[in-house]
Amino acid sequence: MLRRLAVFFLVLSLLAVIGFALVKLTERAGLMPDLSGFVTDVEIDMAAKGIELTHGNEGKLIWRLRAESASYDQEKGLVLVQTPNIDYFTQPSDKLLHVRAPQGSVHQESSEVHFWPEVTALYEKASLTAKEIMYDGQGLLTASGGAIVKQEGVTLMAPVMHFDLNARVFVAEGGVVVESGTGKIFTDPLKANAP
Amino acid sequence: AEENLVPTKVTADRLTYSQEGNRAVFEGKVHVVRQDMELWADRIEIDLRPNGDGKSGASGPDMAFATTEGASRINRIIALGNVRMRRGQSEGKCRKATYLADKSMIILEGDPVLKEGENTLQGKEIRIYINENRSEVIGNTKRPVEMIFVTPEKGAEKKK
Numbered sequence: 001m002l003r004r005l006a007v008f009f010l011v012l013s014l015l016a017v018i019g020f021a022l023v024k025l026t027e028r029a030g031l032m033p034d035l036s037g038f039v040t041d042v043e044i045d046m047a048a049k050g051i052e053l054t055h056g057n058e059g060k061l062i063w064r065l066r067a068e069s070a071s072y073d074q075e076k077g078l079v080l081v082q083t084p085n086i087d088y089f090t091q092p093s094d095k096l097l098h099v100r101a102p103q104g105s106v107h108q109e110s111s112e113v114h115f116w117p118e119v120t121a122l123y124e125k126a127s128l129t130a131k132e133i134m135y136d137g138q139g140l141l142t143a144s145g146g147a148i149v150k151q152e153g154v155t156l157m158a159p160v161m162h163f164d165l166n167a168r169v170f171v172a173e174g175g176v177v178v179e180s181g182t183g184k185i186f187t188d189p190l191k192a193n194a195p
Numbered sequence: 196a197e198e199n200l201v202p203t204k205v206t207a208d209r210l211t212y213s214q215e216g217n218r219a220v221f222e223g224k225v226h227v228v229r230q231d232m233e234l235w236a237d238r239i240e241i242d243l244r245p246n247g248d249g250k251s252g253a254s255g256p257d258m259a260f261a262t263t264e265g266a267s268r269i270n271r272i273i274a275l276g277n278v279r280m281r282r283g284q285s286e287g288k289c290r291k292a293t294y295l296a297d298k299s300m301i302i303l304e305g306d307p308v309l310k311e312g313e314n315t316l317q318g319k320e321i322r323i324y325i326n327e328n329r330s331e332v333i334g335n336t337k338r339p340v341e342m343i344f345v346t347p348e349k350g351a352e353k354k355k
Contacts, residue, residue: 156210158210167213167215168213168214168215169211169212169213169214169215170210170211170212170214171209171210171211171212172209172210172211173208173209173210174208174209175206175208176205176206176207176208176209176210176221177204177205177206178204178205178206178210179202179203179204179205180202180203180204181202181203
């Protein structure tokens with residue numbers, strides 16, 4: 001009886017790792033730590049179609065945005081992007097974070113970034129999907145509308161997830177379900193990106 | 196090769212993970228199910244060893260620790276509040292259950308009681324030494340060690 005109880009606690013150890021996968025999604029990637037540069041580079045005053053924007057530093061590519069179209073709403077100070085596909089190369093590891101969504105917007109002043117609906121973010125062996133991802137420009141990222149993170153046989157679901165990139169704290173709330181051992185769930189971001 | 200993983204499910208109101216603090220906390224109606232084993236608690240805290248000196252020294256991407264062997268960064272797990280465990284005929288309850296990874300030990304505190312069928316074991320504290328397949332029950336004046344085990348009545352066999 002006691003031994004089985006002991007085994008049970010050992011198994012609990014596995015579950016501890018679930019939340020960690022999530023912060024790693026942001027720790028190395030920061031998901032969108034430095035997209036503010038994206039805003040200043042997009043000083044467009046008209047709509048543009050089939051755009052590709054890149055941002056580099058010392059000859060190294062930092063991020064690349066591809067989109068069907070982008071337009072600038074002067075009144076709201078909002079850059080609106082159709083089917084944004086962002087590749088972000090984390091520093092210094094250069095690992096690829098890929099984020100895509102049917103719609104995206106960036107508020108020029110606050111650097112608030114908003115992706116919706118059905119957003120997908122892939123990083124190494126982890127994926128995050130949600131109806132909406134909001135980045136407040138200050139380091140807080142919220143995935144809402146039923147967020148799901150998958151990583152090598154581990155799945156975490158919650159109505160809302162918050163990633164505080166500054167304090168490096170991840171919170172899933174509103175009723176969390178974590179399942180592990182549900183088979184291998186793994187999407188190779190590079191394949192996912194293949195044109 | 197794909198690992199043969201045993202499904203485990205955790206539900207809770209909230210999960211918080213602080214990377215600086217190396218701690219994950221499940222709060223609110225925490226329920227863990229793994230095959231025929233279940234655990235309930237108000238709160239489960241999981242303390243990790245900092246990545247730097249993690250014994251696993253996992254060279255691959257940190258994400259790897261979401262797999263079985265990656266769990267070796269676990270330092271301690273504490274289940275708090277209305278802790279109940281069940282597996283088949285065995286049940287246990289207490290107010291606090293602590294799992295110490297380095298010592299491969301579990302400590303049940305807060306009026307711990309373990310039951311298997313009609314047999315009961317209780318005391319002030321129950322310590323389970325996992326690798327040694329040994330356990331120890333500690334009592335005090337207020338809550339002495341008590342073990343109740345039921346044996347068939349003498350001659351009961353003959354009566355049938």
